[in-house]
Amino acid sequence: MVLRRKLGQLLERRRVRRKGAVGAAHPPASRLKATVLVTLPTALVLAGLAVLGLEWADKAFPPPLDKAEDVSAEVLDKDGHLLRAFATKDGRWRLKTTVGDVDPRFVELLIAYEDQRFREHSGIDPLALGRAALQFVTNGRIVSGASTLSMQVARLIEPRERRTLAAKLLQVARAIQIERRLSKNEILNLYLTHAPYGGNLEGVRAASLAWFGKEPRRLSVVEAALLVALPQLPEKRRPDRNLSGAQAARKRVLARAAVARVIGEGEAERAATTAIPARRLQLPAHAAHLAEAALRKEPKVLRHQTTLRRDIQRALEDVAREGAARLGPRVSVAMVMADVRTGEIVGEVGSADYFDASRSGWIDMTRITRSPGSTLKPFIYGLAFEEGLVAQETIIEDRPADFFGYRPRNFDMTYQGDVSVRQALQLSLNVPAIRLLDAVGPARLMVRFRRAEVRPKLPPNEAPGLAIGLGGVGITLRELVQLYAGLANRGWPVRLGDGIEGKAGLIDGEPILSTVAAWHVADILSGVLPPAGSRQRGIAYKTGTSYGYRDAWSVGFDGRHVLGVWVGRPDNGAVPGLTGYGAAAPILFEGFARSGIAIAPLPDAPGGAVRLSQADLPISQRRFSMTASGLLSASIREAAPQIVFPPEGARVELGARGGAMMPLTLKLQGGRAPFRWLANGRPLPDVTRRRVSQWLPDGGGYSTLTVIDALGRAASVRVFVD
DSSP states (O other), rough: HHHHHHHHHHHHHHHHTTOOOOTSSSSOOOHHOOOOOOOHHHHHHHHHHHHHHHHHHHHHSOOGGGGGOOOOOEETTSOEEEEEEOOTTOEEEEEOGGGGGGHHHHHHHHHHHHOTTTSSSOOHHHHHHHHHHHHHHHHOOOOOOOOOOOHHHHHHOOSSOOOHHHHHHHHHHHHHHHHSSSSSHHHHHHHHHHHBBSSESSHHHHHHHHHHSSOOOOOOOHHHHHHHHHHGGGTTTTTTTTTHHOOOHHHHHHHHHHHSSSSSSHHHHHHHHOOOOOOOOOOOOOOOHHHHHHHOOOOOSSEEEOOOOOOHHHHHHHHHHHHHHHOOOEEEEEEEEEEEOOOEEEEEESEEETTGGGGTTSSOOSOBBBTTTTTTTTHHHHHHHTTSOOTTTTTEEEOOBBBBTOOOOOSSSSOOEEEEHHHHTTTTOHHHHHHHHHHHHHHHHHHHHHHTOOOOOOOOOOOOGGGGGGGOOOOOOHHHHHHHHHHHTTTTHHHHHSSSSOOEEOSOOOSSSSSHHHHHHHHHHTTSSOTTTTTOOSSSSEEOOOOOOOOEEEEOOOEEEEEEEEEEEETTTOOOOIIIIIIHHHHHHHHHSSSSSOOOOOOOTTTOOOOOOOOGOGGSEEOOOTTTTTTTTTOOOOOOEEEEOTTTTEEEEEEEEETTTOOOOEEESOOOSSEEEETTTEEOSOSSSSSEEEEOOSSSSEEEEEEOOSHHHHHHHEEEEO
């Protein structure tokens, strides 16, 4: 109404000024007024309808931003470094990239060269359009383009087949739509991910890895300028096909950056003379087996995080590949390294070379069940230490023996006679190990493995027998490393995990071995001589060779990490002369040396863990001479000792008197006096002939109590003291 009155007043004043001088050719003022009043509302309505139409079209035909999510799947290490990427369905290496993934200087160069007013415009740059039009009219040809980064993103996510006016108008409309929906950094993210770099390379990360072998987080001016220049004509400027074209394009970027004062003129001149890489590199392909497993498990997930560490993984892969090459054709190598405190796998090599068909590289040998040879012997000795049957300097026989028809022989078919337990384990003698296994019981050994969530495979319909001590059972490399991780972790079992399969962490429950027994085993294994050509590295390790030279093993640990190595043929074929000491142990030592980890010292001896000389041992521990029946002599008629209190698995509450813990009464039956009691492997002060004794615990928690009679027979129980 106000607008209508103002128009009426204006027309009336004009009519008065002209004093009626209206010719026949002019319409009356009243008629003109009516026309204006009719036309203006119509124009407003039409404008409103146009706006509504554009809004409807914007919503009805949104830009295909969902296509921008079609990127390569990635497998990352613990710190987010790329281990392996997978090409998209159309065969493109298109790694998702954000502004935070690239060097800030690259972004500055990109905006200075491609779209100087990127931060100000809303999708199109009127000044750039005017300049391009004027140059076209003046020169009769296209001198410079007017595409903004937003328009380029529109073209990248919705490619056009031909350069037509209609396609250009659509590109402009899409750029405006994109600007309405995304922030400036989000638009940059799309460009950084989809910019073409020749061949099947798309995005700045893929290009940086392919041309420079590194992520684009830290780029020199030279590198950044090349990555800015290539997307304009990616096929014609590829350094591996047109080096001079790439150099010229990079020079133009540097010159414009100098004009825009992003860099100095001197810096631009120096950078222009720097060489350009002329060979395209392969993208990272580490942890191939684990990466494939991640993709199979969650095919729709684009980023898979693992617990691996890229530098360790890369080093172990090199060691495995070089080791297999030294050992000959068709031989493969598998390796697993883990943190013994957390269970996280930091390096996992399934084969010598994933892409080597002659070595069946596609088979992940860390998960294939094979015979472990002698690698389970340390756990037999650990049980014997825990039961108090032997000490490190106890004498044990290495002579031919018959265990109800089972006649173990040493690897070299010779015998050492009387040796100490320490020597027997370090030399990996077979007969002493079977003597101890016969005493502690194969079933008990298998129970300890189950505490570590490891279940070795027995032959069908067979119970655990003495043969398991020499490799007569099936186990995977990963399971074996999990057992040794528990041994290295003071006897407490730990579950291995790589972030894809299996969750790493401590296993609730009882230990594999007591802390004292685990220390004794580690102390012995730390004294094993390194293989020929390797220097001592302060690790404890054990080797093993399966029957028929099919599998060679070596597992070692320091105070923080455990590394397991398997060597053999994936088809289970024999490799004459293949041994754990000669083939797997050198790879183990090289793996520790080249992994880059600092060797952590082995744990100090816990309370009660002492290495006594043979003369200082209790008489019952000076010599181990139990027969396969568990008795020293057939003439012995006394029953073996048996602890009747506390019973196995009891939870004992010891009340305090005057602030001090009360002693625990120990009772036994059978056996021949005198008796020696041990608590957690540590002898109690006195040898007694009585069947009732007292023990004062050092503190609460699980404890193992053992009694040994005069004939060397022993019994043990495990209790929890509150």
